[in-house]
Amino acid sequence: MPDQQPRRHHPQPLGRPRALRLGVAGPVGTGKSSVLATLCRELAGELAMAVVTNDIYTDEDARFLRSAGVLPTERIRAVETGACPHTAIRDDVSANLDAVEDLEEEFGPLDLVLVESGGDNLTATFSPALADAQLFCIDVAGGGDVARKGGPGITGADLLIVNKTDLAPHVGVDVDTMVADARSARDGLPVLALSQHDPASIIELADWVRSVLARHRDGTHIPTDPGPMAPHSHAHHDS
Ligand SMILES: Nc1nc2c(ncn2[C@@H]2O[C@H](COP(=O)(O)OP(=O)(O)OP(=O)(O)O)[C@@H](O)[C@H]2O)c(=O)[nH]1
Numbered sequence: 001m002p003d004q005q006p007r008r009h010h011p012q013p014l015g016r017p018r019a020l021r022l023g024v025a026g027p028v029g030t031g032k033s034s035v036l037a038t039l040c041r042e043l044a045g046e047l048a049m050a051v052v053t054n055d056i057y058t059d060e061d062a063r064f065l066r067s068a069g070v071l072p073t074e075r076i077r078a079v080e081t082g083a084c085p086h087t088a089i090r091d092d093v094s095a096n097l098d099a100v101e102d103l104e105e106e107f108g109p110l111d112l113v114l115v116e117s118g119g120d121n122l123t124a125t126f127s128p129a130l131a132d133a134q135l136f137c138i139d140v141a142g143g144g145d146v147a148r149k150g151g152p153g154i155t156g157a158d159l160l161i162v163n164k165t166d167l168a169p170h171v172g173v174d175v176d177t178m179v180a181d182a183r184s185a186r187d188g189l190p191v192l193a194l195s196q197h198d199p200a201s202i203i204e205l206a207d208w209v210r211s212v213l214a215r216h217r218d219g220t221h222i223p224t225d226p227g228p229m230a231p232h233s234h235a236h237h238d239s
């Protein structure tokens with residue numbers, strides 16, 4: 001039986017909007033959890049934060065973040081989607097919304113809740129019902145032509161990260177070309193070349209989040225939908 005409980009709504013203190021919910025999506029292994037860990041390291045000293053991770057069958061991402069020691073462990077919740085990762089961030093976001101609201105109730109008022117999507121393909125995006133803003137991660141190790149392949153995350157996410165730029169020389173990718181390709185696919189939306197080994201890029205990432213949070217607070221940030229994934233079907237195995 002699906003849970004029929006009515007959705008709970010937790011009032012915020014007067015004059016304070018609820019936490020900014022920032023989604024992080026992108027293909028498997030592109031560095032989403034590392035981006036979350038970095039944002040916690042950079043921002044937890046100034047913002048009240050919590051994290052929700054999504055894995056298909058495990059809570060591996062949550063365990064990675066807990067062991068990184070970047071936030072108190074109880075502020076990191078795992079949603080086990082048990083299905084295509086995009087389903088839980090796009091089609092039926094109730095498990096994720098419950099996790100976010102539970103964290104807000106227990107530890108609120110919060111400033112920022114980060115939600116990591118399970119690693120999927122190039123077409124997964126967050127529903128605006130779950131994420132106020134979303135960033136999409138691709139990495140140089142996936143090949144220099146990934147940025148040209150498009151898809152709603154690459155073209156429409158609030159921020160596109162071209163990640164692991166430190167690896168570019170080792171995989172024969174020219175970062176400037178990859179970033180230029182990404183920019184031309186995005187019609188003016190921002191692109192960030194990021195590496196865990198490049199402190200300046202980490203500062204830019206944290207500043208971007210601060211700027212979205214400021215716009216969320218003053219009411220000028222309008223959540224936008226990068227668009228749905230391509231039509232697809234799920235195989236059903238009854239036996
Ligand atoms: N060289 C390099 N490696 C990185 C960087 N960021 C992440 N990695 C490595 O890339 C691998 C995958 O990183 P994760 O952060 O787990 O990636 P993910 O997207 O969360 O992976 P899934 O949740 O499994 O889809 C790990 O071995 C990280 O250490 C980076 O900037 N440079």
Ligand SMILES: [Mg+2]
Nearest residue numbers: 032033061116
């Ligand atoms: Mg991860």
